[in-house]
Amino acid sequence: METRILNTDEEGIRTAGAIAASGGLVAFPTETVYGLGANAYNDEAVERIYEAKGRPSDNPLIVHIADKAEINKLAAEVSENALKLIDAFMPGPFTVILKKSGSIGGAVTAGMDTVGIRFPENDTAQRFIRAAGVPIAAPSANLSGKPSPTEARHVIDDMSGRIDAILDGGSCSVGVESTIVDASRGIPVVLRPGGITYEQLTAVVPETIIDPHILESLGEGEKPLCPGMKYKHYAPNAEVTVVEGGMAEVKNKIDELLEQNRDKVCGVLTMSGNAYDSAVILCAGTTNRDYAKNLFSCLREFDRLGAEVVFAEFEERDGYGLAVRNRLYKSAAQRVIYV
Numbered sequence: 001m002e003t004r005i006l007n008t009d010e011e012g013i014r015t016a017g018a019i020a021a022s023g024g025l026v027a028f029p030t031e032t033v034y035g036l037g038a039n040a041y042n043d044e045a046v047e048r049i050y051e052a053k054g055r056p057s058d059n060p061l062i063v064h065i066a067d068k069a070e071i072n073k074l075a076a077e078v079s080e081n082a083l084k085l086i087d088a089f090m091p092g093p094f095t096v097i098l099k100k101s102g103s104i105g106g107a108v109t110a111g112m113d114t115v116g117i118r119f120p121e122n123d124t125a126q127r128f129i130r131a132a133g134v135p136i137a138a139p140s141a142n143l144s145g146k147p148s149p150t151e152a153r154h155v156i157d158d159m160s161g162r163i164d165a166i167l168d169g170g171s172c173s174v175g176v177e178s179t180i181v182d183a184s185r186g187i188p189v190v191l192r193p194g195g196i197t198y199e200q201l202t203a204v205v206p207e208t209i210i211d212p213h214i215l216e217s218l219g220e221g222e223k224p225l226c227p228g229m230k231y232k233h234y235a236p237n238a239e240v241t242v243v244e245g246g247m248a249e250v251k252n253k254i255d256e257l258l259e260q261n262r263d264k265v266c267g268v269l270t271m272s273g274n275a276y277d278s279a280v281i282l283c284a285g286t287t288n289r290d291y292a293k294n295l296f297s298c299l300r301e302f303d304r305l306g307a308e309v310v311f312a313e314f315e316e317r318d319g320y321g322l323a324v325r326n327r328l329y330k331s332a333a334q335r336v337i338y339v
Ligand code: TXA
Pocket: 030, 032, 033, 034, 035, 036, 059, 060, 061, 062, 095, 097, 109, 112, 114, 115, 116, 118, 138, 139, 140, 141, 176, 177, 178, 179, 180, 191, 225, 226, 227, 228, 229
């Protein structure tokens, strides 16, 4: 299959919308990461998403809308807390989980009785969804297990030949995925930290809690609320190790690790002015917000540069720290050294 690269001009958007409406797969930019979209009402098209990504079929997709009125069609009930969150954070980097209505097929929700709904803020995303004229089911547009794409070229690298089109809308401003909040049963629970911070959520619904599994790996036989939690994620080719703590101690530890790995191509992902010898160094930025924006593209860049092992500096500095830590720990398969 030839994958068309489309511009975000009128014609590009119209073409992308028509492809999606008629059952094709279109990758599109959002403020978080690129999504791989299909008509959410077309189960056959949705199944092709799982195939193109190599995604396990028990991992449900988020439904993207460009009009809040769609929520009442997709969801069976919207609680008062859900309504507050929707009012505060849609459009934006936020996904709400609600009890689903009968309008959405089993392929999108992987057989669950709930549906994740997201109204992206990104203008291209909104224009694309409106042009399609239907809600768009979309996961991140990476091959399953790889870092999420934050630029069109990342999608081209992973998806060329596997999907119908890619809408090139430049780089994503947030860089990590949406914050997912389950508001389908009582107290809202954060299932995945992301572009909306916990502080922002509790300012609107103070009783909101965080699922403890966000930063841990699951125990044997444990069943997560968010099926995606149990799969390998965000992994570059290199073996990643997170070194977390004060930056002086982090520097000493990474120097020691570089010494031990002298025979390998080493990379260091920094968030300080620390300098390192004999390593490929990429800076993610000094705030957690910048770290979030640059993390996935840095992981992909380490692959391009042939890094075999990567040491990632990390320190929690602002409200985006939780989202960065969650992605970093997963990309490192929970290899974390606290100093
Ligand atoms: O920012 C984002 O959310 C991006 C952009 C493209 O919108 N999308 C995204 O989709 O990250 P994906 O499929 O890569 O991650 C969605 C996560 C998965 O871990 C999935 O298990 C979970 O959301 N999820 C989807 N529907 C759910 C549901 N009904 N209940 C619980 N978790 C759900």
